[in-house]
Each structure stands twice: as C-alpha cells, then as structure tokens.
Amino acid sequence: MLVYLTAECCGYPISIFFIVVNEFCERFSYYGMRAVLVLYFRYFLLWDDDLATSIYHAFVALCYLTPILGAIIADSWLGKFKTIIYLSIVYAIGQVTMAISTIHDITDANRDGTPDNFTFHIALSMLGLILIALGTGGIKPCVAAFGGDQFQEHQSRQLNTFFSVFYLCINAGSLLSTLITPVLRAQECGIHTQQQCYPLAFGVPAVLMVISLVVFIAGSGMYVKTDPEGNIMWSVCKCIGFAIKNRFRHRSSSYPKREHWMDWANEKYDKLLIAQIKMVLKVLFLYIPLPMFWTLFDQKVSICHFSGLLGGLPDQMQTVNPILILTLVPIMDRLIFPLIQKCGLNFSPLKRMTVGMLFAAMAFVSAALVQIEIDKTLPNFPSSSESQLKVVNTYSTTLNVTISPNEHLLIESFGVQLHTSKHTYSTISCMFVNGYTADLNITNLDSIEPSATTNYTLVNQGKRDFVLRHGEQWCEFSRKFGFGASYTFLIPSTVFSDDCESITEVEDMKPNSVHMALQIPQYFLITTGEVMFSVTGLQFSYSQAPKNMKSVLQAGWLCTNAVGNIIVLIVAELGKLPKQWAEYLLFASLLVAVSIIFSIMAYFYTYIDPAEIEAQVRKEQGLEPEEMEKETLEMEEKDEDQKNEQGVKQTKI
Numbered sequence: 001m002l003v004y005l006t007a008e009c010c011g012y013p014i015s016i017f018f019i020v021v022n023e024f025c026e027r028f029s030y031y032g033m034r035a036v037l038v039l040y041f042r043y044f045l046l047w048d049d050d051l052a053t054s055i056y057h058a059f060v061a062l063c064y065l066t067p068i069l070g071a072i073i074a075d076s077w078l079g080k081f082k083t084i085i086y087l088s089i090v091y092a093i094g095q096v097t098m099a100i101s102t103i104h105d106i107t108d109a110n111r112d113g114t115p116d117n118f119t120f121h122i123a124l125s126m127l128g129l130i131l132i133a134l135g136t137g138g139i140k141p142c143v144a145a146f147g148g149d150q151f152q153e154h155q156s157r158q159l160n161t162f163f164s165v166f167y168l169c170i171n172a173g174s175l176l177s178t179l180i181t182p183v184l185r186a187q188e189c190g191i192h193t194q195q196q197c198y199p200l201a202f203g204v205p206a207v208l209m210v211i212s213l214v215v216f217i218a219g220s221g222m223y224v225k226t227d228p229e230g231n232i233m234w235s236v237c238k239c240i241g242f243a244i245k246n247r248f249r250h251r252s253s254s255y256p257k258r259e260h261w262m263d264w265a266n267e268k269y270d271k272l273l274i275a276q277i278k279m280v281l282k283v284l285f286l287y288i289p290l291p292m293f294w295t296l297f298d299q300k301v302s303i304c305h306f307s308g309l310l311g312g313l314p315d316q317m318q319t320v321n322p323i324l325i326l327t328l329v330p331i332m333d334r335l336i337f338p339l340i341q342k343c344g345l346n347f348s349p350l351k352r353m354t355v356g357m358l359f360a361a362m363a364f365v366s367a368a369l370v371q372i373e374i375d376k377t378l379p380n381f382p383s384s385s386e387s388q389l390k391v392v393n394t395y396s397t398t399l400n401v402t403i404s405p406n407e408h409l410l411i412e413s414f415g416v417q418l419h420t421s422k423h424t425y426s427t428i429s430c431m432f433v434n435g436y437t438a439d440l441n442i443t444n445l446d447s448i449e450p451s452a453t454t455n456y457t458l459v460n461q462g463k464r465d466f467v468l469r470h471g472e473q474w475c476e477f478s479r480k481f482g483f484g485a486s487y488t489f490l491i492p493s494t495v496f497s498d499d500c501e502s503i504t505e506v507e508d509m510k511p512n513s514v515h516m517a518l519q520i521p522q523y524f525l526i527t528t529g530e531v532m533f534s535v536t537g538l539q540f541s542y543s544q545a546p547k548n549m550k551s552v553l554q555a556g557w558l559c560t561n562a563v564g565n566i567i568v569l570i571v572a573e574l575g576k577l578p579k580q581w582a583e584y585l586l587f588a589s590l591l592v593a594v595s596i597i598f599s600i601m602a603y604f605y606t607y608i609d610p611a612e613i614e615a616q617v618r619k620e621q622g623l624e625p626e627e628m629e630k631e632t633l634e635m636e637e638k639d640e641d642q643k644n645e646q647g648v649k650q651t652k653i
C-alpha cells in the first residue's frame, strides 16, 4: 500500500495552496473571457443579438459537457495530474488564439478601423472557443478531485473546508475578472487606428491561464498523484454490458434473484469493480432530478429589474452573485451549519441540497411578487389582438382625427395621443420628433430631417443634457430620466427662437417606481440556495466516489449543470407565458416538485465510505491492496482474450 507523507500547514496539505491558486487564476481567465464574449460577437464580429446569444449559450453548454471527456482521460489513461497539465496547455492556446482573433489590425488593410476579412476573425475565434471549452471543461472535474486526493483519511474536516475554499476561489476569480475585463475592453488601442481594446480584454485572461498552469506545475513536487488503474471506464462499460446481457440470459423465474442487477456480472467480473460501479450508479441515479436547480439558477431571475433599480449595467450585475457567495460561504460554514448541528439536528448533505433547492424556488416566488408590483406600474400593452397607435400633431392648432370606423381622437397642437384599439394599426413611436423646418443635429444622434422622428435611443438614468444644432444656430436643454421610462420630445419650429424652451416632453412609459429593496431577497435566496446545493454537491460527489472514479463522479455532477443549461435553451425556444410572474411561479412550483422527488430518493440513499467498502471487499477476497491491483490488471488482459462468451468461467467469488 502506498503511504504519502505530505507537508502540512495548520492541518492542511501545503499542496492545496497551489491547487486553489490555480483554480482562482483559471476561473478569472474563464469568466473574464465570458464577460466580454457577447460584446465581441455583437460589436466586433457585428453579429445580431440572436446569433450572438445562441453561440454564447452553445459555448457555455459545451464547457459543461466536456468534463466527461476530461474525467475519462484522467481516470482511465493519464491520471489527474497529467490531464490537468495537458488540457491546461490546450486551454491556454485557446485563450491566446481568441485574443489574437480580436486584433482588428491583422486584416484591416484599408485602415478604416474595422476588419476587412471577417471570415478570418470568425474562424480563429471559433477555434479558440472550442479549445477553451475542451480545456476548461476537461480540467474542471480533475482539479476538484485532485484537490480532494491531497487529503489523508484523518483530514475529513479539512477536506470539507477545502471544498468551501475552492468554491470561494472560483467566485473570487469570477468577481475580479467580471469587474476588470469590461473596463479593459472600454480602453482604446490599435496599431493603425484606435478601437475598443478587445485584445487586452481577452489577452489578460490568456495571461491568467498561463499563470494558472505555471502555479500548478510549481506545486508538482508536493502533490499526491494517483495513477489510473488501467482503462477503468472501458472496464466499467464492459462490466455493465455483461451484467445486462447475463441478466437477460437468466430471465427465467427458475434462476434465483440477485440483490442488485449489477450482481449479474459476478460470474465474470471482479467484486471490487462491481462494488465500485454500484457506488457510482447510485449517486448518478440520485442526480437525475438536479438539472432543474441549474435551470432556475441560470435564468438569472431578476437581472433586468435589479440593474434598472440599482443604476448599474447588466454586465456589472454579474458581480452580485460572486459577492454574495464570498459573504455567504463563510457565514454558512462557520455559523449556520455549526449552529444547526449544536441544536442536535442532522443536516446531512442531501438534506442541505434539498433545502438549497427550496431556497431557489423561494427566490422565484419572490421574483414573481416583485414582478406583480412592477406590472402594476406599467401601461397596458396591446394584447395579441390589439395594437397601439401614437399620433403626433405638429400642426399649429388642435386637430380632430377619425380612425375608421368611428373612433375620434382630439389632439392638441403639438400633442401626442396614444390610442389602443382592437384593430390593427401601425404603431408610431419615437424619441425626438423634428417639427423644425430643416435638418437638426442632436447630441449623440444622427441628423433628423424635418417632420421625421428618431428611433428610441437608450440614455443613462439621471439628468442628461442635449444640444440641438442647425448650422450656426444651437440651443441646449436638459431632462431627468427615470429607469424603465420612455419619453418622446416634440421639437417645434420655434425651437431656436425661444432657446429650446418650447420642446414638449411626453412620458410614454412611467419610470420604474418599485423600490430596489424588494429585489434583494431574491438574490439573497438564490445564492443561499447555491451555497447549500452547489458547495455540498461538490463535496458529496467527491466523498461518495470510489478512489478510481473520483473525476468521473465530478463530471457527472457538472453534467447536471450542462443539462440545466440545455433546458434553459429549450425553454427559451418553446416560448414564454404571457405573464412573466406566472412563468416565475411555474418554475418555482416545478423546482418544489423536483425537490420533493429528490428528498424521497435521498431518504433511501445510504451514505457510504468508499474506502471502507473497498477494503471490506478486498478482505473478503483475502487480498492485499497491491495484489488486488495486480489482479485487476490481469483480469483486464484475460478479458481481452476471452472472445467466446459461452465459455464464461467463474473467476473469483
């Protein structure tokens, strides 16, 4: 048996310092790149919103599917250490490729500030993204499991703390990068022309990935490294296949029943392998309902209301989650869980996960309540059988307008009438209406022709100044804008003679009047749910996995997230309920239903100590651990030669 002597500090193996720093840098790299990815698609590659978000979601889903590949490589072939190194190299190459693809000067032959060969930039960035997805997903199940491997049996308390610290590092990395990379992008840079600095915004995450790799290699001498025991995944598949086939062959009632269907592999496969497969399958079965949590989590409940009310940008709102995680993980670990334990309650991991799901459901109920309040402040939007018509009177006296058949609108001179009807009319909406007799230039807008309108233009909240110009003439006016509001400004022909005084403001939609404090509970609830569900799930997946399949079970855990993301995409395609609050309540109810199912499944789950079970099976077989490993390899070889299924021999009982 191999015994590792590891250097310790305060009861923790020193090697985990390198692993958590590596995770921090890697998450900085990943989230930093993600924070500017959609902006790059929209404003550099000039993709429309739909294409940009679809490719973005496909990329994220891929990042959570590739862990299966990484886990197979690690547990069956290279081992976790080498897998992390090789896939981190692939990852770093991907980040560098991505950063290069954002340099507009490479193809900007005519030096007009925009790339001339979009195909080149698209191809390079797609190659970069595929490599990144392969790298980040591939190493993800290995790093957490490799971290867990550093602990000895007597360090189970420290092991649990490690997973919490690991989660803190994930979120610290994501917080910093989400704050920094959008700022880097906003800088101007370039060789021939100065443009938004995407190369810097993608380049810094690339550098962080290289640092992450260097830090990981630096700890090389201190790690506990376990080599894979042959091609375990292949053995697992063959063993499961044989159990199914053998069960089918003995389907007659004359054959005695066996305790577990995997026991039908007893004739040919090693008992230890069968015991290990049983452990993994039991946990994977338990994971079936879990994607529903991620489906709600990834919908990012109230991002729009919250950003509106806090006065922040949606980009910056991505920082709320990691900030809350950094606060809540220590509170839960140091205060809430010990307190619950002191009260004599058994708050087992699966109970925590169930409660976590209920918290997420409550977040959605809270979002629904807020949405109902917001809806009260909104104007009546036309239903599917209605449309809205806005009529602007730029004539000098009151006008009577008749809309067929007999509906009348009375419009004051230079006034606006919003009219909702059960018929179909074209909607006229605008931000500025030019009633002046010539073209006008308005700050930050293109010039408007006489009697023409601008589109709605987004402006920041608060007081804003506008300058109107026509040739030498100009005037200035300011208005205060509230979030969620929309206005139309009517510019009369006398605009310059009265120094912008006669500009009429029409409030098309009232500003948001729901207090921001109402939004806090939902963020708090969903993040509390995440801490209970996700941190516990990470620990649980490690603790319940047999030694040779730790990465595989981590990958299974991450897959629940991938499936959750895919459900989000499907739901988005299927369409929405007419009322947003109803949709929130529907999701909350679904999650409550799923958490009830999960709690029933959890009730029947027996927590195990994989090492103990493995030792017990070995003892039953009268084998020392090393002999056992040798035996497994021999079995593998024998198995390869054994082509004739009819000649099944009883190898070992």
Ligand SMILES: CC(C)C[C@H](NC(=O)CN)C(=O)O
Pocket: 027, 170, 171, 321, 322, 325, 530, 534, 558, 561
């Ligand atoms: C454990 C999650 C699937 C992903 C995790 N995300 C967060 O911690 C977000 N708060 C990650 O590893 O990025």
